[in-house]
Amino acid sequence: MRTPIPTSLYIHIPWCIKKCPYCDFNSHEINGSLPEENYINALIEDFKHDISLFKPRLIDTIFIGGGTPSLFKGESYAKLFAELQKLVTFSDDIEITLEANPATVELIYLAEYCKLGINRLSLGVQSFNDNLLKKIGRIHSSSEALAAIKAAKNAGFTNINIDLMYGIPEQTLQDGIKDIEIALNLPITHLSWYQFTIEKNTYFSKYPPVSMPEDIAENLEKLAFKLLKNANFKRYEISAFARENALAKHNMNYWTFGDYFGIGAGAHGKLTDPNTKKIFRTQKTRLPKSYLNQEAPKLIETKILSSQDLIFEYMLNATRLEGEIPFSLFKERTFLDIALLNKALVKAVKKNLLKLTTNGFIVTDLGRRFTNNLQMEFLT
Ligand code: SF4
Known part of the structure; x- marks a missing residue:
């Protein structure tokens, strides 16, 4: 059933091959073998419970984020989607995005993802400069990133985003511009271009590197915005640039304060009860081990948002948008x-x-x- 508020689904996969020193996401280094099957089963149970509380709805977009979702096989997502569709309907023009790490992109997986209906790929490239990639602890190289984009295209993806960072320690203005120029020559439809920051509880917060001086970052922004505009990449949010008709529908739903289920370790959701007009925030248990524990609840918090919460959260999202x-x-x-x-x-x-x-x-x-x-x- 379509509710008056569009609804998305966020699915969190909490593992990475190696933890990056700047990363404050809920991502954990793989320790031993990946409990892929158990985790998919846990996601299904998690969603069933959410649906029992918040009722089935038409799902407009799905985003599989992480962590590194490209560590999971296509057949795992096939099982997950089949079970989810017993509970909710996917809209006919659903956007399904999967985040991938260029170091873990296997051509065979990409073709499987595409066949399943995953129609948008988001690659965490961060930079095309090997020295800078090493500085921020990334495990992939520039050539692997280029190969991953080519492989995605060959697998059938026509909607490809890459994430690039600027202001990386020791990055020069020229390095930043070169990254943009390389990106603009690739078959991508969307660019998330965001500034490197030092977040709490990360390795870099304990051992901070020297960030790019603010005046250089500002100059870089000015030059990059011009290059992107000339290449028909429209800035529609603080860090998001898209070719025509390639806006990230899932993120647009966040920024326009739509609803979303959040399943997976540490995922949070925002859901409206159309009858009572109450708006809830949900939060899932953060550690993968607790999330996989069948005896323990996955949903650890459900909170009704007050008027003050709603005003702030709405404006926090809406003011990110251009226009x-x-x-x-x-x-x-x-x-x-x-x-x-x-x-x-x-x-x-x-x-x-x-x-x-x-x-x-x-x-x-x-x-x-x-x-x-x-x-x-x-x-x-
Ligand atoms: S690959 Fe992404 S999610 Fe994983 S540790 Fe690095 S930045 Fe975090």
């Missing part, structure tokens, strides 16, 4: 009156962080530069 955000979306997604936003909107407009339009608002250049400050205006 006009209609006022009507706020009411549609939160069931709250737009008047509740007025005070903070007026303040943000006065500070030139937002601009009002007839039907909504747009983040200004200043607001984009200081998106965190803009978002904080809506924290009450």
Whole structure:
């Protein structure tokens, strides 16, 4: 059944071959053999439980993220999809994305994924410079990344995203531009280009490398935005650039405050009860070992979002987007009156962080530069 709020499904695969020193995701180095079959069974149980609480819905997009989902075989996802479709309907034009590490991309797996209906591949390339890849602890090389993109294309993927980072320790402005130029000559439809940051509880937070100076990063951004624009990659979110008709539908659903189930170790979800109009956050147990324990609950928290939570979370997402955000979306997604936003909107407009339009608002250049400050205006 289609609910008034579009619904996605996020599936988390929590293992990687090696933990990268900058990574704060819920990813764990493989220790021994991968419990692939047990994990797929756990995901099925997890989803069954979510459905018993939040009712079946039409699923518009699926994102299999990690960790490294490309460690799992096509047949595992075939079993998972078959079981999921006993519980929910996949929409006819569903977008199904799988994240892959260029070092683990096997041509044979790619063809299997494609055959299953996985129609978007997201490759964590990060850079095409081997020295910089080593600096950030990546296990793949530039040539492996190029080979993975070629293999994805040959396997039948027409919708390919790559993730690239800038501001990597010791990266120069020229290195950053070269990465973009290489990317623009590849058969990709989408680029996630985001700044290297040092996150808490990572190896780099204990032993911080020297990051790119802010003025060089700003110059690099200006030059890269120009190159991307000239190549018809439209910036539609802080870090997302897409060719025409290649916006990431799954991420757009997050940023427009749609609903999503989250299954897998540490996954969280956001789900609306259309009858009571209550909006819930769900959180799954984080450690793979606990998640695989059949005796222990996987869902460890279900929280009803307050009006304050909704205002902040909605604006946290919406202000990431470029272009006009209609006022009507706020009411549609939160069931709250737009008047509740007025005070903070007026303040943000006065500070030139937002601009009002007839039907909504747009983040200004200043607001984009200081998106965190803009978002904080809506924290009450
Ligand atoms: S491959 Fe990705 S998810 Fe895995 S440790 Fe590295 S950055 Fe994290």
